[in-house]
Amino acid sequence: MSSDRQRIPLRIAGKRAYVWDVDDIATIRAQYRLCGVLTGTLPHLSQQNAFLGVPLVLMPEEVALLLEIDAAVLIDDPKSHIQPTMPELQRWNAGQQESIRAQVAFTETKSARESANAGRAMSEDALRKRKEREERKKAEASRLAEIAARSDGDLLALSEPTPAQAPPIHSDPAVSAAGNQTEPLSSIPYAVVVSAPSSSFEWYNPSGRFYSSLEDARAAGVWDYPSTLEERARCGVFSGLWKQGFFMGGGIKFGGDYLVYPGDPLRYHSHFAASVLVSPISALRPMEIVAHGRLGTATKKAHLLCGWDDEKQEVSYLSIEWAGFG
Amino acid sequence: MDDTLELPNAIAPKVSLADAIQEEDEQSSDGEDGGLDWTKLIPEAVRPVIPKRGEKEFEPKAGGGSNLQLHVLDRARSAMLEALRATRTTSSKAISYGVWQPSLARTHVTVARGIHFSSMGHSAPRSLLGENGVEKIQKRLELLPEEAIYLIERGSMFCWKETDLNLTEVSGAFEVLGAPMSVQQGYSEMIGTEDLTLDRFQVFSYLKRLGYVVTRTKPPTSYYPTPPNTVIVNSAPSIFQRISSLFPTWASWLSRLCGSFDWWRPMRISRWLHHDKNYGSLFRSLRFIPSGHGVPLRQSKSVEVESPYQIFYNLYKPSTPFKKTAPPPPDFQIVVINARTTPMPTLQELTDLFDVLPELPTPLPRQRRPIPGTTNPAIPGPAVSENAAPTQTLNNANQLPPSLFRRLFPWAFPRPAVAQPLIPVRRPNPFMALKAGKKMVVIAVVDSGSISFFRFSQGAFTEWPMM
Numbered sequence: 096m097s098s099d100r101q102r103i104p105l106r107i108a109g110k111r112a113y114v115w116d117v118d119d120i121a122t123i124r125a126q127y128r129l130c131g132v133l134t135g136t137l138p139h140l141s142q143q144n145a146f147l148g149v150p151l152v153l154m155p156e157e158v159a160l161l162l163e164i165d166a167a168v169l170i171d172d173p174k175s176h177i178q179p180t181m182p183e184l185q186r187w188n189a190g191q192q193e194s195i196r197a198q199v200a201f202t203e204t205k206s207a208r209e210s211a212n213a214g215r216a217m218s219e220d221a222l223r224k225r226k227e228r229e230e231r232k233k234a235e236a237s238r239l240a241e242i243a244a245r246s247d248g249d250l251l252a253l254s255e256p257t258p259a260q261a262p263p264i265h266s267d268p269a270v271s272a273a274g275n276q277t278e279p280l281s282s283i284p285y286a287v288v289v290s291a292p293s294s295s296f297e298w299y300n301p302s303g304r305f306y307s308s309l310e311d312a313r314a315a316g317v318w319d320y321p322s323t324l325e326e327r328a329r330c331g332v333f334s335g336l337w338k339q340g341f342f343m344g345g346g347i348k349f350g351g352d353y354l355v356y357p358g359d360p361l362r363y364h365s366h367f368a369a370s371v372l373v374s375p376i377s378a379l380r381p382m383e384i385v386a387h388g389r390l391g392t393a394t395k396k397a398h399l400l401c402g403w404d405d406e407k408q409e410v411s412y413l414s415i416e417w418a419g420f421g
Numbered sequence: 422m423d424d425t426l427e428l429p430n431a432i433a434p435k436v437s438l439a440d441a442i443q444e445e446d447e448q449s450s451d452g453e454d455g456g457l458d459w460t461k462l463i464p465e466a467v468r469p470v471i472p473k474r475g476e477k478e479f480e481p482k483a484g485g486g487s488n489l490q491l492h493v494l495d496r497a498r499s500a501m502l503e504a505l506r507a508t509r510t511t512s513s514k515a516i517s518y519g520v521w522q523p524s525l526a527r528t529h530v531t532v533a534r535g536i537h538f539s540s541m542g543h544s545a546p547r548s549l550l551g552e553n554g555v556e557k558i559q560k561r562l563e564l565l566p567e568e569a570i571y572l573i574e575r576g577s578m579f580c581w582k583e584t585d586l587n588l589t590e591v592s593g594a595f596e597v598l599g600a601p602m603s604v605q606q607g608y609s610e611m612i613g614t615e616d617l618t619l620d621r622f623q624v625f626s627y628l629k630r631l632g633y634v635v636t637r638t639k640p641p642t643s644y645y646p647t648p649p650n651t652v653i654v655n656s657a658p659s660i661f662q663r664i665s666s667l668f669p670t671w672a673s674w675l676s677r678l679c680g681s682f683d684w685w686r687p688m689r690i691s692r693w694l695h696h697d698k699n700y701g702s703l704f705r706s707l708r709f710i711p712s713g714h715g716v717p718l719r720q721s722k723s724v725e726v727e728s729p730y731q732i733f734y735n736l737y738k739p740s741t742p743f744k745k746t747a748p749p750p751p752d753f754q755i756v757v758i759n760a761r762t763t764p765m766p767t768l769q770e771l772t773d774l775f776d777v778l779p780e781l782p783t784p785l786p787r788q789r790r791p792i793p794g795t796t797n798p799a800i801p802g803p804a805v806s807e808n809a810a811p812t813q814t815l816n817n818a819n820q821l822p823p824s825l826f827r828r829l830f831p832w833a834f835p836r837p838a839v840a841q842p843l844i845p846v847r848r849p850n851p852f853m854a855l856k857a858g859k860k861m862v863v864i865a866v867v868d869s870g871s872i873s874f875f876r877f878s879q880g881a882f883t884e885w886p887m888m
Contacts, residue, residue, distance in 0.1 A: 109613045142631075178600055187601065288509060289573060345869055361494060
C-alpha cells in the first residue's frame with residue numbers, strides 16, 4: 096500500500112486513462128515529463144476551447160510508459176463507484192446542509208451590513224474605504240477557507256484510501272464565517288458545488304481495484320495497450336524518445352504520430368514531428384517523404400522517421416529536412 | 422496539438438479573462454433577478470484565470486535549462502495548475518437537477534433551469550408508479566448521456582445516481598434523489614452507454630462550447646425528435662435514373678439517329694446539319710463515358726462490416742432558429758472517427774455517406790443585389806436543393822449544364838452568337854460551385870483528445886462542363 100501511495104492513480108474507464116487530481120497532473124508533468132491532453136470544460140469559463148480543464152486524458156503510450164517505470168497504478172474506475180450506504184449519504188447530506196447554512200448566514204450578515212451602509216456609501220472616499228475593507232475581508236476569508244479546507248482534508252483522509260485533496264465542498268470561504276441559526280433556506284441563494292473528482296465522496300472506494308502491472312490489468316480486462324505490433328512499435332518509439340529527455344505531444348496536425356519537444360511544451364517549440372514505422376524495413380512511398388519534408392520545413396520542424404525493430408526491441412531514427420539547394 | 426500543449430505562460434495576467442469571456446448562460450441572467458453572484462465569494466485564487474500564452478523559446482539550455490528558464494517554466498506550470506483547480510460553484514437558483522438512470526442510459530431532469538434546455542434534452546413517455554399503485558404513462562424531460570455529462574461538467578446541473586435506498590430519511594434544503602455524482606463518475610459511467618464514446622463526447626462538448634446546437638442524427642428512440650427528411654431517403658437514385666445515367670441522353674439520341682453507337686468513332690459529323698459544327702457539340706460528343714455521381718458505384722460488398730463512417734451528430738449554427746421539438750434540417754452533419762483505428766474513408770464509404778446527405782444549393786456570387794423574380798437559393802439546408810440549379814432563365818442557359826431537353830434537341834437551341842443577356846443575371850461561378858460541391862459532410866478526427874475537423878464534399882464536375 097505504501098508503494099502504491101507514491102504511484103499515481105490513473106482512473107481507467109472504457110480503456111481510457113483519466114487523471115482527475117490536479118496534484119497528480121502536476122506530478123505527471125513535472126516529474127515524469129508527460130503532458131496528456133486536458134479535455135474537460137473549465138468551470139466558470141465554459142464557453143471557450145482555448146484552455147480546458149480536468150480530466151487529463153493520457154495517451155495510451157503514456158500509460159504504458161508509466162506502468163513500465165512503476166510510476167502509476169491503474170484503477171478500474173466504474174467499479175470503484177459504489178452505491179453509498181445510508182449513513183454515508185446522511186453524513187454527506189449533513190455536510191451539505193452545514194455548508195448551505197453557513198453561506199446563508201454569511202449572505203445575511205453581508206447584506207445587513209450593506210443596507211446599514213447604504214446611506215453614506217455615496218462619497219468617493221467612502222467607496223474607496225469600502226473597497227479596501229472588502230479586499231481585506233476577502234483575503235481573510237480565503238485564508239480561513241484554506242485553514243478549514245486543510246483540517247477537513249485531514250479528517251477525511253482517515254477514511255479515504257487515496258490521499259485526497261480537500262474536498263471542494265468544504266473549501267467555500269463561507270464555512271469560516273459560519274453562524275448557526277436555522278433560517279428558511281429556500282429564499283436565499285447559496286452555492287451548489289459539483290465536485291470533479293470522486294475522491295471527495297466517502298463511498299468512492301478503489302481499494303482492491305488496483306492494477307500495478309500491465310499483465311494484471313490485462314487479465315482483469317481493464318487495460319490492454321499495447322497488444323498489437325503497431326501498438327508495441329508506438330510504445331517503443333515513445334519510450335525511446337522519452338528516455339532521451341524529450342517531451343511528446345500528439346502530432347496529428349503535423350502529419351506525424353508525435354511532436355517531439357526539447358523541453359516542456361509550455362515553454363518550448365517542438366523540433367521534430369515523428370512518425371512510427373512498425374519495422375525498419377517497412378515500405379515507404381517517396382510521396383510520403385516529400386510530404387513530410389515539405390510540411391516539416393514549412394513549420395520549422397524536421398520530420399523524424401522512427402523504425403521499430405520488434406525483435407531487437409530498439410528504434411532507429413532518421414530525420415528528413417528539405418536540403419534547400421534552390 | 423500545439424494549441425493544447427503550449428498553453429500557459431509565465432505571466433499570470435492581472436485582468437481575469439473571466440470578465441472578458443461572457444458567459445451566455447443562466448449564471449449571468451441569474452445575477453439580474455436578485456441572486457448573488459457566488460463566484461465573487463470564492464477566494465480569488467479559486468476562480469480560474471486562463472494563463473496567457475506568450476513567446477516560446479527554441480530549446481532549454483544544456484543540462485535542463487538555465488535558472489531563468491526553469492523559473493519561467495515553473496511559473497507557467499503553476500499558472501496552468503492554478504486554473505485547473507477551479508471549483509464548480511453555481512447558485513442554487515440557477516442549477517438544474519437530474520437523476521441518472523443507468524438502466525435507461527438517460528438522465529431524468531427533475532429541475533430544469535437555464536437556456537440550455539431550449540436545445541438539449543427531449544421528452545419521453547415513461548410509465549410511473551402513481552400514488553395509488555397504478556402505473557401511468559407520463560412525459561418527462563430526459564437527457565442523453567453526452568448532454569448530461571456536458572451540463573454536469575460546466576456546473577449547470579447537479580446529478581444524482583438512482584439508488585435503491587429509502588431516501589425519505591435524508592432531508593434538507595433540497596431533495597436528495599439518489600447518490601450525488603461527481604464529474605468523474607459521469608465520465609466513468611455515462612461514456613459507453615447509448616453509443617457514446619469519449620471521442621464523440623469530446624466532439625460534442627467542443628462544439629457545444631462554441632455555441633452550436635448538437636443533436637443525434639440517428640434517433641436513439643422513436644421519441645427523439647428528428648429533422649424532416651434527413652435520415653430518410655434522398656438517397657439512392659431510382660432505377661430509371663440509374664439506367665438512364667448509364668446512357669447519356671445525347672448518346673442514345675445519337676445512336677438512335679445513326680444506328681449503332683461506335684465506341685471507336687464517337688463523333689459523327691452530320692453532312693446535312695450545321696448545328697454540330699462547333700466546339701461545344703464536338704466536346705459534348707466526346708463525353709461518352711458515363712460519369713458523375715448518378716452512375717452507381719460498382720459494389721464490392723464482400724464482407725458486411727459496419728463502417729466507422731456513420732453520421733453521428735447534426736449540427737446547427739447558433740444563428741439558426743432551433744426548435745427542440747421540431748428541429749429544422751441541420752446545417753452540418755458530422756462523422757466522428759478515431760484517428761488511431763480508422764483509415765481514410767474508401768470511395769464506397771464516402772459514396773454511402775453522400776447517398777444519405779441532402780444536396781446543397783449552388784453558391785451564388787457574393788455582393789450582388791438580388792434580382793427580383795429569381796428564387797434565392799442562398800437559403801441553407803436541403804429543402805431548396807431540387808430547384809436550386811435551374812433557377813436561371815433561358816437567356817444564360819448556355820452557362821449551365823445542358824438540360825435534358827437541350828441535350829435531346831440541341832438543334833432547337835442554336836448557340837447564340839451574342840450570349841450576353843440584356844439584364845445581368847446572377848450566375849453561379851462554376852469554380853465556386855465545384856469547390857463547394859453538391860454534398861458535404863464534416864469528419865471529426867479525434868486522436869487521443871485533439872480534434873481536427875475535415876470537410877469532404879462531392880464535386881459535381883459532370884454538371885459543370887467547361888465547354
